[in-house]
Amino acid sequence: MNALVTPAASNSSDLNNLAGADDKDQQLRDDIRHLGRILGDTVRSQHGEAIFNIIESVRQSAIRFSRDGDEAGKKSLEQSLNSLSNDNLTRVIRAFSYFSHLSNIAEDQHHIRRSRAHLIAGSPPKQGSLAFTLSSLLDSGHKPAELLEFFQTALISPVLTAHPTEVQRKSILNCQMVIGRLLNERDRMQLTPEESAANEEALNRAVLTLWQTRMLRTSKLSVLDEVENGLTFYDYTLLRELPNLYAGLEDLLSQQFNSNPAVELPSFFKMGSWIGGDRDGNPFVTADILEKTLAMQCGRALRFYLEELHALGSQLSVAQLLVGASDELLQLAAHSPDQSQHRSDEPYRRAIAGMYARLAATYRHLLGGEPVIHPTGDAEAYQNVEQLSADLAIVHRSLLSNGSAALARGRLRHLRRAVDVFGFSLAPIDLRQNSDVHERVVAELLASANPECRYLEQDEAGRIQLLLAEISTPRPLASPYITYSEETQSELSIYRAARTAQDRYGKAAVPNCIISKTDSVSDLLELAVLLKEAGLLHPQEARLDVNIIPLFETIGDLQNSAPIMRHLLSLPEYARLLASRDNAQEVMLGYSDSNKDGGFLTSGWELYKAELALIDVFAEKNVRLRLFHGRGGSVGRGGGPSYQAILAQPAGAVQGQIRLTEQGEVITAKYANPEVGRRNLEVLAAATLEASLLAKTEPAPKPEYLACMDALSEHAFTAYRDLVYETEGFEQYFWESTVISEIAGLNIGSRPASRKKTTAIEDLRAIPWVFSWSQCRLMLPGWYGFGSAVNAYLAANPDTGLALLQEMFVNWPFFTTLLSNMEMVLAKSDLNIARRYSELVNDEQLRNTIFNRICEGHSATITALKSISGQSDLLAANPLLKRSIRNRFPYMSPLNHVQVELLKRYRNGDQDERVRRGIHMTINGVAAGLRNSG
Structure with missing residues (x-):
């Protein structure tokens, strides 16, 4: 590999040099070459020069084929791969996979480096930063009071989910964290020769550890494994960086408004989670799992607070002989079990020791066991997180009133914010279940209570009448003397566990219940009945203890969402609960x-x-709308850059409150690195603020824009459905030309790939559907149908069509973002590689027919995109992504070719475990190279 043998660049860093694209990227290229050289040396030392030469030969053949795509290149590549043993193929896979991982690390570090360089140089704030957004709002005439009012009712909540596209093991992630830290050290410090040598040795050691670490899991993830994986991002980033974000925003507002005292904001930005609560199609999520998940989350939060309190106590050595303290602080100190004579004149330390003792007692009460550092004595447990917050506030006020405001701005400030944001439950857990399950459970409960009640035979009006009657009476429907089906018992158990969790950890522990596949008002009322049975809905008080949230998923469901919500909000019984x-x-x-x-x-x-x-419906009913966007990591699942996606929402859609899912491998990309994580959190906050306040002044899209999109959508829908659902043999083509079968066997999640035991595309989950197309480099769900839709529209509007599309691209954020995301997907596609996957289809006629249609659609889409955007090349307006693709794809493409070779062997009967494992490793490597694959 050329990049693996290039001499390492100097570790010097000129952060002040902002001139020229070449200069900007030189350090990135140096880092990639440096890490590549270390990886190459590692391969040589572990396996010899011959293996290294094989890897380089495969790389060169793959690049020639990707560039030329001719038959000679294909034969050369096939010969290179066919001659390799299973063991050597495995080594090739690992080399290219780890190179992708190392490139990702270097790229993340370069983003941090460039951001710091701009800050050091005093450059104007960049779009997506809170500084830029606040400046834009003030320039546009918004008053400080209006901004502060926004934060009083705002809610921003990224929700972590455990969908099976995260293919990295935590052990691999830990190695990457070490490598990133060492690169960061080289950037920020002027190292002595001895320090530089030590850093280099540590880098070599870290890459060797990475090489010797098993890439794949040996067993399928359990739900609790997924919970533990999700919690690691709190350790890496969230527990510290969310409080840092608040502190930075408060300081920025105080500076902008010249505020004295300093601005203090409510905790409007909080994380959420589906991990351990999402039951839709996952039978492994039970009441017991929910209880254990909540305990794991609580343990992570309490241990963090205890560690911070312990450190805070060591820092606040303020002596009463020198500085005064408030009466309420002195009372805290007086009630502390720490009565050591050595700290008799250190009231802050004694007060914090008392708080530590109370929190340790809380730990014992909620979780059992003892914290790592034992308290100085016994104390009463906190009954709720508000009591802990109140004690911390006493310390804060005492410092402010006694000339120690600077001390209040340090660790105490961040701990107060962390306690307010994360509470005793760390992150609210959403419960999600399919409406079909709720329907069956309610039908069984009604039939058991009254055999004459044939709920499933009722029309929608009849169902609504029955359900409203049930949620209006305090009489329970379920009986402890009746044995219900396993499904019904499971559903009742998990809602009862949610009620217990609210009593134990606070109302914020389980605040939301989501109904998948909502297509009627009765779907929401069925859940209301189940909540009443668990004590989460109180008829006599007209009170709900959780939010009932419909999830509209299919095209038909989206089209019916407004009529369903209008009907629901018109029901007086539901309106009282909503109050x-x-x-x-x-x-x-x-x-x-x-x-x-x-x-x-x-x-x-x-x-x-x-x-x-x-x-419109919510404005009519005078109800506040909060949208929860179930976005995936990839464009084919609604992903793409969060900032642009939020700004592209129609005016009035954000209203200061937004929730959105963070799924799969995107969680690692966004939150594994603390600085990258902080930046992503800031982007969400800035975009929500901007979309809520600036969108009010944005003009509505022109009627001709809407009509054009209707026409494009109709054509695209027809083309897509015709190919995917109406073309005979397409299902067979998909299963044979992609790694869907092998993905189903990969230990990357607790959830099955399909909702039912069929190969029907209708039953396949969206995640493996997109993941499979990404692996074979077609990315079909992210672009198919656009080209034919544009061609049909231009044929119907030959004189004005293109000009209108170009105008929409320039002036309408929704359309701009749509095409930008599609462009990103197309840039990651490779028809030459995809053609090799198509050759896995046994039926030659089927293979040629469908692949040729896909190629025609691909060509038409790229042509249409270039015509509308005015660009001659893909990503001409996105040099960062173009650079990323240029750096990483020559080393990712060989993995695709090796994957095809291994699929051939495996499907032709070679059941060698090394072949199966090799396929799974290529899946891992390609996903790492794409960075948003499913």
């Missing part, structure tokens, strides 16, 4: 399934129209 939730109703929109159902363009457009219709 107990501050008259705010959350609605979740499903990006993944709508895409699989209707294609990329139609999904995006129907989501947009659904939001417009919902905005």
